[in-house]
Amino acid sequence: SQGVQVPLGAGPEASVLYIEDNASNIRLMRHIAEALGGLELHVAEHPVEGLEMAASLKPDVILLDINLPGMDGFQVKARLEANPATRQIPVIAISANVLAETMTRGQSSGFHGYLTKPISIGALVSAIQEVTAPSHAGDALTA
Numbered sequence: 001s002q003g004v005q006v007p008l009g010a011g012p013e014a015s016v017l018y019i020e021d022n023a024s025n026i027r028l029m030r031h032i033a034e035a036l037g038g039l040e041l042h043v044a045e046h047p048v049e050g051l052e053m054a055a056s057l058k059p060d061v062i063l064l065d066i067n068l069p070g071m072d073g074f075q076v077k078a079r080l081e082a083n084p085a086t087r088q089i090p091v092i093a094i095s096a097n098v099l100a101e102t103m104t105r106g107q108s109s110g111f112h113g114y115l116t117k118p119i120s121i122g123a124l125v126s127a128i129q130e131v132t133a134p135s136h137a138g139d140a141l142t143a
Helices: 023-036 047-057 073-082 100-108 121-132
Strands: 014-019 039-044 061-065 091-095 113-116
Touching: 014 023, 014 047, 014 121, 023 039, 023 121, 039 047, 047 061, 047 073, 061 073, 061 121, 073 091, 091 121, 113 121
Parallel strands: 014 039, 014 061, 061 091, 091 113
Antiparallel strands: none
């Protein structure tokens, strides 16, 4: 399997809030955002900061690490849903945990996507495009 070649500037145009406490993961995401060109990336390193930024920025999509200090991703998701200002924002979960039960819990918790670490750029782009596409119907034709 070949590595995903990211054409410069060909990525989705979206404002993204990344809630993640791991510095190397944040660095990686910044690199990906720069390579894609169309992503406006905002980073929150703490869950509470993430909730505040989500409400003030109203990003197109939130990338949410499940394993956060103090409040896990499921709790953060519940708080986002409890706030009318952030309820409509699609949330993509990111986790190193690929256990089936976590995946199922992720789906039942209303996440719009679920990515596992190490993050595949192709999967990330697809997930963001799916939630930010105007049609939102998830056409099978947009391959």
